[in-house]
Amino acid sequence: MELNKMGERTADYPELHAALLETAKVWSNEPYTWLLGGSCGLLFQEVELQQAPRDIDIYADIAAAKRLHRTAPGTVLDEPQVDKTGPYASLLSHYQVGECALELVGGFEIWARNSWYRVEIDRLLAKHAPCIQIGSYSVQLMPLAHELLFNVLRGRVDRYEAIAKQIRKQPDQHQPLMMLLSEQNMWTSRFHSEVKDLVGFDWHS
Template sequence: MTTQLPLHDALTQIVQAAGNDLWVTGGSAALMLRGLPLASSPRDLDLYCDDEDGAELHHRLKQYALNTPHYSESDIYRSTLSHYAVGGWRVELVAGFQVAAMGCRYRVEVKEVLLPLGEAVTFGDGESITLVPLAHELWFNALRGRADRVETIVGGMSLHREKHWTAMNAIEERNGFPNGYVTQVHNWINQEEGGDRDWTLKYASSLQAGR
């Protein structure tokens, strides 16, 4: 995929400073780079790396740093965060990201899973980055209860469904997802082929009922 979107300058500067071998791009900016519809423009640019690579990437990006890496933990998230200002964009580097919700625990593995199974984006002057697999976006947004984002992602996956199953299987095999929930998520993908979007309403309702 080749792109010339507003993120181009920021991503070019990041690649020139930090290389492209230790991190991937995710979140709404990555969905925008894929051309998927968003309700609003991305507010920042999310980069993911493994915990052991956070300090090295911070060193490479230090000229743009707004703060130093700091551990962050909430009810469902755990990571080490640092922030940068690059090319007019606020950039968040998320190291060692974990999500625990819905009886699931998802540990993000960049070098082992997301980098080799992600989608490359090449810019006009030759730089390239890797977008997280849509399988990651699906599981992440399912676990945090973003039914609107899940619907967008499933719509993108349905265009070339077969190419996403390798990443789906890798993520599911390496994390603690209950079988019933895995089946439910797979059903969302399979139902998209027939145009059945009722699952989004059922999903949102079940989340509300469980709170």
């Protein structure tokens, strides 16, 4: 997806900008795909947030996460471990980069509302990931299609309503990936209808 120069959106958050710059600098030399998600990813995609980003969430496939851990920025706080908390499952590890906490999430899955969603970075999401520029480094973001579905599954009204508002501004940009995610995962008809009402278009093939 075309590079957009939104890196300056962290100008109001110097500690966050410094941590993101360090992360991008270290991992830009790696051949493994990683995407910036969570509140940081939403900030760069102009989603209205109720509070400023407090940490950095990085998503990768499991194999990539294991390799990225070896060259992680900042201070390594723990080793990658399989984490099953509530409806979530992933390979999880944590770091301190300057003043910011960084979480590396590998192979994320969520079971909720009788639906199942598996995050596939290389195969699906990276091909639809918008890019930003932080310093001289390009950073790919978790697509809003993912952020919407994830936040509806976990019931974060404050997040998914703001994300849906942004998606409705350019529906043609987001619908193709949402259709793919509909096909590749398990969703109830009720969930499909709820998301359709949020975004204003059908995403069920």
